[in-house]
Amino acid sequence: MKEKTSFLKNEICENSPNKNIIPVTTTIDSNNQLSIGGCNLEELVNKYDSPLYVLDEITLRKSCKAYKQALEKYYPGESLPIYASKANSSIFMSNLIASEGFGLDAVSEGELLTALKGGVPNDKIVFHGNNKSDKEIEFAINNNIKVIVDNEYDLKRLEEISDSQNKYIDIMIRFTPGIECHTHEYIRTGSFDSKFGFGFETLHKVFEAVSKTKHLKLIGLHAHIGSQIFELDPHNDLGEIMVTVILEAKKYGHNIQELNVGGGLGIKYTQEDDPPSIDEWIKTVSSSVANACKKNKLNLPILMCEPGRSIVSTAGVTIYKIGSFKTIPGIRTYLSVDGGMSDNPRPITYQSNYSACLVNNPLNSNPNNKFTVAGKHCESGDVLFKEIELGNCKTGDLICVFGTGAYNNSMSSNYNRIPKPASVLVCNGEAEIIQRRETPNDLLKYDVLPDRFIKQS
Numbered sequence: 001m002k003e004k005t006s007f008l009k010n011e012i013c014e015n016s017p018n019k020n021i022i023p024v025t026t027t028i029d030s031n032n033q034l035s036i037g038g039c040n041l042e043e044l045v046n047k048y049d050s051p052l053y054v055l056d057e058i059t060l061r062k063s064c065k066a067y068k069q070a071l072e073k074y075y076p077g078e079s080l081p082i083y084a085s086k087a088n089s090s091i092f093m094s095n096l097i098a099s100e101g102f103g104l105d106a107v108s109e110g111e112l113l114t115a116l117k118g119g120v121p122n123d124k125i126v127f128h129g130n131n132k133s134d135k136e137i138e139f140a141i142n143n144n145i146k147v148i149v150d151n152e153y154d155l156k157r158l159e160e161i162s163d164s165q166n167k168y169i170d171i172m173i174r175f176t177p178g179i180e181c182h183t184h185e186y187i188r189t190g191s192f193d194s195k196f197g198f199g200f201e202t203l204h205k206v207f208e209a210v211s212k213t214k215h216l217k218l219i220g221l222h223a224h225i226g227s228q229i230f231e232l233d234p235h236n237d238l239g240e241i242m243v244t245v246i247l248e249a250k251k252y253g254h255n256i257q258e259l260n261v262g263g264g265l266g267i268k269y270t271q272e273d274d275p276p277s278i279d280e281w282i283k284t285v286s287s288s289v290a291n292a293c294k295k296n297k298l299n300l301p302i303l304m305c306e307p308g309r310s311i312v313s314t315a316g317v318t319i320y321k322i323g324s325f326k327t328i329p330g331i332r333t334y335l336s337v338d339g340g341m342s343d344n345p346r347p348i349t350y351q352s353n354y355s356a357c358l359v360n361n362p363l364n365s366n367p368n369n370k371f372t373v374a375g376k377h378c379e380s381g382d383v384l385f386k387e388i389e390l391g392n393c394k395t396g397d398l399i400c401v402f403g404t405g406a407y408n409n410s411m412s413s414n415y416n417r418i419p420k421p422a423s424v425l426v427c428n429g430e431a432e433i434i435q436r437r438e439t440p441n442d443l444l445k446y447d448v449l450p451d452r453f454i455k456q457s
C-alpha cells in the first residue's frame with residue numbers, strides 16, 4: 001500500500017477517536033511543526049530521546065467516555081465496559097481507565113498486578129487465559145478476582161481450589177460462538193477453530209459439570225470474536241447467540257447475570273480503513289442483547305464489553321529518528337529508523353499498515369520521495385512501511401507513526417538487546433513520563449554467569 005500524508009487534513013471525529021488516524025489534539029503550528037496534546041514533538045524527543053511512545057490523554061479519555069455514554073444511552077440494563085489491558089498495560093493505563101469507571105481484563109499475573117497497583121477495583125477485574133498457571137489462578141482467587149474459565153483444565157483446577165479452600169467462587173464461561181469475521185487470521189478468535197474457549201457443541205456438558213461442583217457458581221458468559229473488525233453484523237449475531245446460551249445454561253440451573261461480548265472494534269490506521277463509531281458498535285451489541293432478552297422473556301444481564309485497541313490505539317504515536325539511507329537504483333530507497341520490530345512487532349507479524357509523516361514539515365509529501373522505512377533489527381523483514389511518500393528528509397529528521405497506542409508497547413521485545421522506549425503522556429502542553437526508557441544495563445539484570453564460568457574467565 002502507498003502511504004501519503006493527506007490524512008493530516010481529514011476532519012477530526014471528536015466523539016469516536018477510533019475513526020481518526022491521528023490523536024484528536026494533533027496540530028501543525030505556524031513553523032510547520034507537529035504537536036500533540038499541546039507538546040511539540042521535536043522538543044519531546046530533545047528531552048526524552050527516541051524512539052519515543054507518546055500517549056494523548058484527551059484522546060484516551062474521549063474514547064472511554066464514548067463507550068460509557070453509548071452504554072448508558074442504548075442498553076436499558078446495567079453495564080460495565082472493561083479495558084482489555086493486553087492492548088497497553090501499565091500502572092498509568094490501569095489508573096486512567098479506573099478513573100473513567102472501567103473494569104479491566106487481564107491474562108497473566110503481571111497484568112493482574114499492574115491493574116491492582118494502578119487502582120482498578122478487584123471486583124471490576126476479570127482474569128482470562130487459555131493456559132493459566134496454578135500460581136496465576138491462586139493469585140486471582142486470593143485477590144477475589146473473577147476467573148473466566150476457558151477449558152476443562154481451568155474448570156478442574158478451579159473446582160479443586162474452591163473445594164480445598166471451602167470457598168464459593170463466581171465464574172464465567174468463555175465459548176467460541178462460531179462467528180467468522182473479516183480480519184487477520186491471527187486475531188480471529190470466534191470461529192470454531194480457535195484455541196480459546198469451550199466449543200459451542202460442548203457447552204451442555206460444561207453446564208452439567210459446573211452444576212455438579214460444590215463451590216463454583218456460574219454467573220456469566222463470555223465470547224470474543226476477533227480484533228480490528230469493521231463490520232457490525234458479527235456483533236449483532238453474537239448478542240443473539242449469547243442470549244440463546246443463557247437459555248441453555250438455565251436448563252442446568254444456572255442463572256446467568258453477566259454477558260461479556262468481548263472487544264474487537266477496529267480503528268482507522270490508514271485512509272482505506274473505515275471502522276464504525278463506538279456509538280454504532282455499542283448500539284448494535286446493546287440492541288441485539290436487549291431484543292433477544294425481550295423476545296425470550298429474560299431479565300437483562302449486566303452487559304460487559306472488552307475494548308482494547310479502540311481505547312488506546314489512536315491516542316498513541318511513536319517518534320523515530322532517521323539514520324541511514326540506502327538507494328538501490330531502479331528498485332527502492334531504504335530509510336532506516338532507530339527502532340522497528342522490537343517496539344512495533346505488528347508489521348512483521350500481521351503485515352499491518354500505518355500512517356506516518358515527518359515531525360517537521362509534516363504536510364510536505366513529495367511524490368519523488370518514496371521510501372521503504374526499515375527498522376534497525378537484524379531481520380530483512382523488519383520493515384515498518386513497504387512504501388511511503390514523505391517530504392524532503394535527511395538523517396536526524398524525525399518521523400511520527402500514528403495509531404501505535406495498542407499492541408506496540410505491550411507486544412514489544414528486547415530483540416537484538418534493544419532497550420524498550422520511554423512512554424510519555426501529553427496533555428495541555430505538559431509532558432509526563434509514564435514508563436521510563438530501559439537501558440542496556442537493565443537488560444543484563446537477569447543474566448547469570450554460573451560460578452564455575454566466572455572462575456574460568
Ligand SMILES: Cc1ncc(COP(=O)(O)O)c(C=O)c1O
Binds near residue numbers: 128227309310
Ligand atoms: C478476550 C479478549 N477480549 C478483548 C480483546 C480486545 O480486543 P480489541 O483490542 O480488538 O478491542 C481481546 C484481544 O485480543 C481478547 O482476546
